[in-house]
Amino acid sequence: MTRLLKTSGFLGLATMMVVGLYQAYLLSPPNPQAVPGWVVGGHAHLGVLSILALVMGFAVVAYGLVGRMRQAVSGLFVVGQWGVPLTVWGAELTGIGIIHITTFIWGAALVVSMLLMAYTAATTDAVIGGDGRSGVQPAD
Secondary structure, eight states: OHHHHHHHHHHHHHHHHHHHHHHHHHHOTTSOOOOOHHHHHHHHHHHHHHHHHHHHHHHHHHTTOOHHHHHHHHHHHHHHHHHHHHHHHHHHHHTOGGGGGGHHHHHHHHHHHHHHHHHHHHHOOOSOOTTSOOSSOSOO
């Protein structure tokens, strides 16, 4: 599952960069246009959440999460990472504003994932020792 987090993080950053290039295109001469707020918001959310997905991928390994806890932390985070920006973009592109309400579902998935990691950090010592090596396999 850490492979999922890390892959999702890099894919999200690549997607965010493409959206950033689109923003640069909109702003460029000879006919600069205002960048719609929903593009900026989705771009920012995806960027930050993708960086956190990478961090989470390494934190899951560092704390030695296994089994259902590992699956829950990883799965909930990836669902939230993509759900938040895609909801913003989808609602605005389709004109169906009620879709925005689902952002609370994706946000809740992120919160639960973070709370599970907070519990882990509070109750578990990191597996990685002073020598930088871990007993946990880096790829799952």
